[in-house]
Amino acid sequence: MSEEKSLNFLEEIIEADIAAGTHGGRVHTRFPPEPNGYLHIGHATSICLNFGLAKKYNGQCNLRFDDTNPVTEETEYVENIKNDIKWLGFTWDNELYASDYFEQLYNFAATLIGKGLAYVDDSTAEQIAATKGSTTAPGTDSPYRNRSIEENLQLFAEMRAGKYKDGEKTLRAKIDMAHPNLLLRDPLMYRIKHEHHHRTGNQWCIYPMYDFAHGQSDSIEKITHSICTLEFIHHRPLYNWFIEQLGIFPSHQYEFARRNLTYTVMSKRKLLQLVNEKHVTAWDDPRMPTISGMRRRGYPPEAIRQFCDTIGIAKRENIVDISMLEFCVRENLNKTANRFMAVLDPIKLIVTNYPEGQEEIFDVENNPEDPNGGTRKAPFSRTLWIEREDFMENPTKKFFRLGVGLKVRLKAAYIVQCEGFAKDDAGNVTEVHCTYLPESKSGNDTSGLTVKGTIHWVSAAHAKTAEVRMYDRLFRVEDPSSEDGDFKDYINPESMHVLPEVYIEPELANAREGDRIQFMRKGYFCVDKDSAPGKLIFNRTVTLKDAWAKEQKKG
């Protein structure tokens, strides 16, 4: 046995609870999204945490939609959220909805009225805000605060019956208008909304506030460890107040710091804005930090889980370097993605001593990291496409590729030596001329030569074409939300660059939507859902690490 991985603060709490026999040692968590947007990488942390904790401690984890606001919520979001959680690799024990509890919550409210702990208020939103007080000044009591229990009960029933218009009345908890915690200054419990709800239809015209639904929903489900983000820490005393006054199951809430990522934004409001204002194509645009965007980009679910595990969990503010995520993606893809050759920025290479019309088929290993990965066939001929950047007219000292007099290995084929090149009238190099060494054939090399560089290639006569979408980070700055002005001013104009026609080796033409592969020396790519028969589209998932680029930057 080696040293155990240290526990995070939530695991410590849970293990202490188990040791103390709290709730009989039972562990029950839940993931409680509101179906008003798509899940993002921040939610992934919460998902991994809640489902992971339940699994680790042989407990259960519910999926509960906190659908208390009919105006913003839609079934489309419900379906996508479920899909994303499944794709991440998690299975919920129960699929539940806060709206399932509307009748019970109504009864809870009536109970509190009956105990003199809630009242119907005729004040307007403005009046309530004005009497709220401030962080330094106490609020003032509503003139409706001391209505009789009977009157409150009747008015509340009338609210439910649809007797009043939106905003005409609310139900408020009767706590303390001078409480230092503003949330305990007679918070709203119910508001009137004559709106259609995605699940309950037109059954209700009053809806509970999140604060009057969330804690009790946890309680109803007998959640033992109710885990949420830091901003709800001020709400905990209110949830506890409701639970205590109602005398129901004492769920306990624990808060952790939400994860932020460099070079992106994470609030649903901002993400929705990017979609609505067409800065990206959709919620699942590969540049979005959404789960669906990352899936489309080609991030494997294992990599996202690994990332969540690596960055851990704590209570302090943070902004995680995106390179940490990219590392996890590369680490996974390196082991799992088959290699192919694709030439993104082509220039012709002519093997001058290779007979016209001759061709050979080479076996190329699919994945050097996987001994059982097998091989594929790649045709070779006299005229090839190579990468423009693999040739230099005046090669620098550390350039291990092509230039007159230099030798390179053509991956899985021959060593070639550059003898010359051709230019067009504008002075652009159009062709590179090389001779090959027949005795240097891959796998059967008797040339005795070693070359420093190996480059990829595609036979011009056999090449297929594809579109490639080169993605980069969505923002130019590490933390767009903390910069001056609008966060959208910091969108990276180069976040997507489309290469309409690149050359790919023929075997790749069989790739299917969602396939994750490596273009040798260029990066990891994934077949996009926009692909059509005969028209493949690849998304660049992430580049390879590039030591040469760094070398060049040094000048």
Added chain:
RNA sequence: AGUUCGAUUGUGUAACGGUAGCACAACAGACUCUGACUCUGUUUGUCUUGGUUCGAAUCCAGGUCGAACUACCA
């Protein structure tokens, strides 16, 4: 200003009164039929001032800085 939470290298996270460690990033090198992968090595840190203690990142007190709260959103 009040309340609450927080502060460990560039970033994230450990150390639970006893050697400040790990990962990413960065840098240097080895290896390489991917300038990838892999391997080796290096640099950088306990917000501050006091106190308790043989000994403090850890406990106590004061300060500083940061975040959240003042929606009929969640």
